[in-house]
Amino acid sequence: MSITFYYAPMSSATRVFWALEELGLPYEKVKVDLAAGEQHKPEFLAVNPHGKVPALVVDGVPMFESLAMLLFLGERFGVARNLWLPHDHPEYPAALSWLTWGTVTFAGNVFRYLLNTSARFPAETHNAAAAEAARRDALANLAALEQRLDGREYLVADRFTLVDLGLASFIPFAARSGVADMAAYPNLGAWAGRCTARPDLAVAMAG
Ligand SMILES: N[C@@H](CCC(=O)N[C@@H](CS)C(=O)NCC(=O)O)C(=O)O
Known part of the structure; x- marks a missing residue:
């Protein structure tokens, strides 16, 4: 499995950064310089067409929106690590x-x-x-x-x-x-x- 995480410090990406650390997953992180406008460059827009951080690429498949990432990470990796609930949990x-x-x-x-x-x-x-x-x-x-x-x-x-x-x-x-x-x-x-x-x-x- 490969995970690449695109982020900027102190942004909406921090919650996904935190989740990746809690889950103990191996990942590569790429800092996006928002002040320099790197989020508008074609290579980043190919990852997130909305030009925002965070972005996540899992096994070559890109995703955007931090909520979607938390749900995805929870569902895929969180149950085994006690950080997410299985579908049959009453809560x-x-x-x-x-x-x-x-x-x-x-x-x-x-x-x-x-x-x-x-x-x-x-x-x-x-x-x-x-x-x-x-x-x-x-x-x-x-x-x-x-x-x-x-x-x-x-x-x-x-x-x-x-x-x-x-x-x-x-x-x-x-x-x-x-x-x-x-x-x-x-x-x-x-x-x-x-x-x-x-x-x-x-x-x-x-x-
Ligand atoms: N709802 C989005 C918000 C994403 C967002 O607005 N990111 C900001 C940083 S907090 C950004 O990348 N701004 C750069 C820009 O708008 O050019 C999420 O949770 O992922």
């Missing part, structure tokens, strides 16, 4: 639901908030009413996570899985966005602390 549907919800809905709402407030985006994309709507949605998401983690160490199956990895990877992003006072979510804070203390995240963060 398998919850695993798919929480990971997808975290990536699409929760992270999407935080991103929408940033788009409407952050100096990283042009002032003409800022709209106070849209920012407030995004904030309300993100706060509801955080409350839902807080409730899910009430009395649980991890999101599913009482152990750390790629579901936790996929969601915990967004918590520092949410905290930096200023969308909420994260201290108001103690269950979430304790869980995020457990997840982000894992040594393999430090490897992924170091690039």
Whole structure:
């Protein structure tokens, strides 16, 4: 088996980097210099036609979108390593639901908030009413996570899985966005602390 992983430090690729490390898979990594525009070069577009990191090539077959990669890696390699749930596990549907919800809905709402407030985006994309709507949605998401983690160490199956990895990877992003006072979510804070203390995240963060 051969795996090539295309990434940039501190990007959406970090969660896939973290997953590859947790799974202990052999892989070759290729750093893509986003500032230099390498993501727009034909050789990279042949891997990801959308010109974004992460990208993954497994046995010559390319894929894009970090959520797709986490699901693929979990299904293919995670069950044997206790980092993913088998299809007949009673919490398998919850695993798919929480990971997808975290990536699409929760992270999407935080991103929408940033788009409407952050100096990283042009002032003409800022709209106070849209920012407030995004904030309300993100706060509801955080409350839902807080409730899910009430009395649980991890999101599913009482152990750390790629579901936790996929969601915990967004918590520092949410905290930096200023969308909420994260201290108001103690269950979430304790869980995020457990997840982000894992040594393999430090490897992924170091690039
Ligand atoms: N939803 C995508 C997001 C990919 C994405 O937006 N990647 C950014 C880095 S965080 C990127 O490659 N940006 C380069 C560009 O847009 O030119 C995923 O999760 O894989």
